[in-house]
Amino acid sequence: MSKRLNWKWLAVALVILAGLVTLQNPSSPVIADESAPGSKSAPASTSTPSSAGGASTPAASPAPPAVPLHTMDISLGQAHVALAAAWEKSKQLGTPMNIAVVDAGGNLKAFIRMDGAWLGSIDIAIKKARTARCFDMPTGEIGKLSQPGGPLYNIELSNDGLISFPGGLPIKASDGSVIGAIGVSGSTVENDHAVAQAGVAALIK
Amino acid sequence: MSKRLNWKWLAVALVILAGLVTLQNPSSPVIADESAPGSKSAPASTSTPSSAGGASTPAASPAPPAVPLHTMDISLGQAHVALAAAWEKSKQLGTPMNIAVVDAGGNLKAFIRMDGAWLGSIDIAIKKARTARCFDMPTGEIGKLSQPGGPLYNIELSNDGLISFPGGLPIKASDGSVIGAIGVSGSTVENDHAVAQAGVAALIK
Amino acid sequence: MSKRLNWKWLAVALVILAGLVTLQNPSSPVIADESAPGSKSAPASTSTPSSAGGASTPAASPAPPAVPLHTMDISLGQAHVALAAAWEKSKQLGTPMNIAVVDAGGNLKAFIRMDGAWLGSIDIAIKKARTARCFDMPTGEIGKLSQPGGPLYNIELSNDGLISFPGGLPIKASDGSVIGAIGVSGSTVENDHAVAQAGVAALIK
Amino acid sequence: MSKRLNWKWLAVALVILAGLVTLQNPSSPVIADESAPGSKSAPASTSTPSSAGGASTPAASPAPPAVPLHTMDISLGQAHVALAAAWEKSKQLGTPMNIAVVDAGGNLKAFIRMDGAWLGSIDIAIKKARTARCFDMPTGEIGKLSQPGGPLYNIELSNDGLISFPGGLPIKASDGSVIGAIGVSGSTVENDHAVAQAGVAALIK
Numbered sequence: 001m002s003k004r005l006n007w008k009w010l011a012v013a014l015v016i017l018a019g020l021v022t023l024q025n026p027s028s029p030v031i032a033d034e035s036a037p038g039s040k041s042a043p044a045s046t047s048t049p050s051s052a053g054g055a056s057t058p059a060a061s062p063a064p065p066a067v068p069l070h071t072m073d074i075s076l077g078q079a080h081v082a083l084a085a086a087w088e089k090s091k092q093l094g095t096p097m098n099i100a101v102v103d104a105g106g107n108l109k110a111f112i113r114m115d116g117a118w119l120g121s122i123d124i125a126i127k128k129a130r131t132a133r134c135f136d137m138p139t140g141e142i143g144k145l146s147q148p149g150g151p152l153y154n155i156e157l158s159n160d161g162l163i164s165f166p167g168g169l170p171i172k173a174s175d176g177s178v179i180g181a182i183g184v185s186g187s188t189v190e191n192d193h194a195v196a197q198a199g200v201a202a203l204i205k
Numbered sequence: 206m207s208k209r210l211n212w213k214w215l216a217v218a219l220v221i222l223a224g225l226v227t228l229q230n231p232s233s234p235v236i237a238d239e240s241a242p243g244s245k246s247a248p249a250s251t252s253t254p255s256s257a258g259g260a261s262t263p264a265a266s267p268a269p270p271a272v273p274l275h276t277m278d279i280s281l282g283q284a285h286v287a288l289a290a291a292w293e294k295s296k297q298l299g300t301p302m303n304i305a306v307v308d309a310g311g312n313l314k315a316f317i318r319m320d321g322a323w324l325g326s327i328d329i330a331i332k333k334a335r336t337a338r339c340f341d342m343p344t345g346e347i348g349k350l351s352q353p354g355g356p357l358y359n360i361e362l363s364n365d366g367l368i369s370f371p372g373g374l375p376i377k378a379s380d381g382s383v384i385g386a387i388g389v390s391g392s393t394v395e396n397d398h399a400v401a402q403a404g405v406a407a408l409i410k
Numbered sequence: 411m412s413k414r415l416n417w418k419w420l421a422v423a424l425v426i427l428a429g430l431v432t433l434q435n436p437s438s439p440v441i442a443d444e445s446a447p448g449s450k451s452a453p454a455s456t457s458t459p460s461s462a463g464g465a466s467t468p469a470a471s472p473a474p475p476a477v478p479l480h481t482m483d484i485s486l487g488q489a490h491v492a493l494a495a496a497w498e499k500s501k502q503l504g505t506p507m508n509i510a511v512v513d514a515g516g517n518l519k520a521f522i523r524m525d526g527a528w529l530g531s532i533d534i535a536i537k538k539a540r541t542a543r544c545f546d547m548p549t550g551e552i553g554k555l556s557q558p559g560g561p562l563y564n565i566e567l568s569n570d571g572l573i574s575f576p577g578g579l580p581i582k583a584s585d586g587s588v589i590g591a592i593g594v595s596g597s598t599v600e601n602d603h604a605v606a607q608a609g610v611a612a613l614i615k
Numbered sequence: 616m617s618k619r620l621n622w623k624w625l626a627v628a629l630v631i632l633a634g635l636v637t638l639q640n641p642s643s644p645v646i647a648d649e650s651a652p653g654s655k656s657a658p659a660s661t662s663t664p665s666s667a668g669g670a671s672t673p674a675a676s677p678a679p680p681a682v683p684l685h686t687m688d689i690s691l692g693q694a695h696v697a698l699a700a701a702w703e704k705s706k707q708l709g710t711p712m713n714i715a716v717v718d719a720g721g722n723l724k725a726f727i728r729m730d731g732a733w734l735g736s737i738d739i740a741i742k743k744a745r746t747a748r749c750f751d752m753p754t755g756e757i758g759k760l761s762q763p764g765g766p767l768y769n770i771e772l773s774n775d776g777l778i779s780f781p782g783g784l785p786i787k788a789s790d791g792s793v794i795g796a797i798g799v800s801g802s803t804v805e806n807d808h809a810v811a812q813a814g815v816a817a818l819i820k
Contacts, residue, residue, distance in 0.1 A: 076729055358779065
């Protein structure tokens with residue numbers, strides 16, 4: 001019986017959470033339905049569930065907006081345009097590069113290693129691209145924060161290994177949403193960054 | 206000088222690839238250019254780069270369709286609806302479960318472990334969800350193919366570990382595109398599967 | 411037969427060890443018995459078992475307290491309360507967050523990623539929660555000690571990766587015992603910490 | 616001084632080893648020298664260095680071929696040709712694929728994921744290519760030997776994970792030496808294999 005009570009409180013808590021989701025999404029059309037009385041008395045239960053009673057009223061909580069997000073993702077056509085431009089820049093700089101492109105989910109979309117490029121840069125290029133997508137910012141920005149004494153010290157140990165020096169850049173759609181990222185490795189970080197920039201620039205017209 | 210020549214051929218090959226991308230995307234406005242003789246006769250150049258000489262000129266190649274894909278992704282509101290329905294089903298079955306939801310990119314979106322559920326099922330639930338999104342099919346379908354003698358024997362060793370028995374299901378949008386997946390672990394595979402189904406069903410109306 | 415003798419010595423050694431454990435635990439109710447001459451002179455048995463022979467007889471040793479520990483663990487109901495409060499705080503701050511809760515064993519209990527939150531923060535939020543429970547202190551406290559030259563330099567490399575900057579907090583029961591932890595990632599470490607605090611505060615009434 | 620002696624014996628042992636290597640290579644131009652009495656009686660030196668004393672004098676031993684191996688490696692130009700042909704075949708089959716090319720060292724050279732291809736096949740395509748180069752044979756051949764009861768049972772667990780079902784093929788130069796490999800994943804193993812074959816065929820003229 002106490003077990004059944006626990007289930008009940010968990011269900012109540014879930015309803016509260018669902019309500020909070022809706023609060024986050026003000027455009028939800030179903031928000032009015034939330035005034036059902038049952039959820040109204042749902043307490044924010046603590047270890048003594050009854051102690052939180054009345055803290056949150058279900059009536060105020062709307063139903064969750066169970067609709068998908070409309071997103072964009074990088075296409076292989078775009079990835080190739082970025083690769084080609086980055087490649088061209090590498091040639092101008094006279095240094096062979098590893099160049100990786102990941103998609104909006106951080107998964108590898110396309111990759112090339114130019115003849116003679118460092119073997120160790122395969123993984124670094126891919127990690128730079130993934131890192132840039134992980135935090136939607138240039139990898140070098142993360143490196144500024146992850147130094148000893150900095151606020152993100154040793155963040156590189158997360159996510160199976162991040163790279164926090166320059167050479168990774170997010171790729172954005174025209175509406176500003178991040179649809180992927182490019183990572184370049186094979187030379188100085190300045191050159192890596194310049195090549196990544198060339199790749200990104202080719203997609204902005 | 207020979208180095209410069211190599212670069213040139215590589216650039217040519219890239220342009221060919223870019224053209225092929227366009228072929229793949231029939232809605233591309235530049236696809237008509239594909240019938241240009243240059244790209245048509247493009248040989249699959251071998252280790253003697255000169256064999257590809259003149260086969261494809263950048264001028265003849267169409268520009269790649271450098272536009273993003275329009276996609277959908279599961280929202281947290283949807284994830285909660287799926288979790289709540291799976292939870293309810295778990296209660297009906299009387300077995301505590303681990304329930305995970307991943308997004309379109311295979312990344313964790315939401316997770317709950319019911320009180321008393323197996324610790325070993327945390328990872329399994331997450332892996333089931335990820336596996337279902339990895340191949341856009343129920344995890345149990347993969348298990349049928351990965352048995353000794355089967356066509357996908359030991360596929361479980363890929364992707365940092367897959368789970369190929371029932372309990373993972375893709376989550377689709379109304380247009381059929383996969384926007385995420387749910388993975389359930391904590392009981393028999395039949396129960397795990399039933400709970401996952403309840404989660405998916407709650408999003409199909 | 412020699413095998414049986416070995417078992418016997420192992421049993422004796424185990425009893426001695428149990429006695430030593432008791433000596434180490436001053437709050438043990440059986441500690442008064444420790445003044446018995448037999449156990450007082452009990453040597454720390456070494457690799458020559460015979461040297462411990464007769465020094466301690468099981469009868470003279472205080473019985474090891476072979477009873478389970480009475481512990482508390484976070485419930486899923488509590489986890490949801492913490493998640494909901496953290497979520498509410500995230501909305502006030504206007505930044506999408508990854509929020510993870512682990513139990514007393516450091517194992518994932520519940521997790522949500524708000525729409526648009528950084529992908530790289532999934533792992534960081536979970537690692538922050540686990541780190542806070544690993545050492546029963548705020549993650550930022552560990553970061554103060556893990557800097558170059560500090561006493562815990564590079565402790566982040568242990569435990570499959572720790573995160574030692576702010577955003578992870580232990581969750582305690584009313585008696586002060588740690589029953590889990592919360593980890594938040596998705597913004598500045600100040601915001602992450604504030605959201606984690608909101609989650610913890612919701613469970614303290 | 617004893618240290619210097621050790622170095623001397625190590626040098627002697629190395630020369631003996633070099634001689635043995637030459638014995639194993641019948642095409643070696645120095646093989647005629649092998650009939651020298653000294654090397655003929657050369658013992659396989661063991662842990663008692665003195666047993667090899669005087670058995671072989673550097674003068675009598677054939678000189679070790681201390682020159683680099685002349686090898687060939689896949690160029691990025693070739694990788695693109697293989698990718699383009701595999702891509703074309705994928706389109707004919709109507710199934711989006713992940714296609715990876717590794718070099719003679721088994722390191723990633725180029726990769727593409729066609730729009731809509733399975734996320735789980737990124738890793739599998741790369742692993743297929745690496746597996747094919749690891750053993751210079753089609754991945755499917757390894758799968759025949761790795762079944763329960765077979766001579767290579769569970770070989771998939773080595774090398775950070777191999778894939779032993781069809782879809783990976785070695786790429787050879789015109790002299791038959793393996794210069795890389797291609798791996799394809801995204802459909803049935805038959806389709807994966809056919810696409811890999813198209814990639815390889817494009818480099819054989």
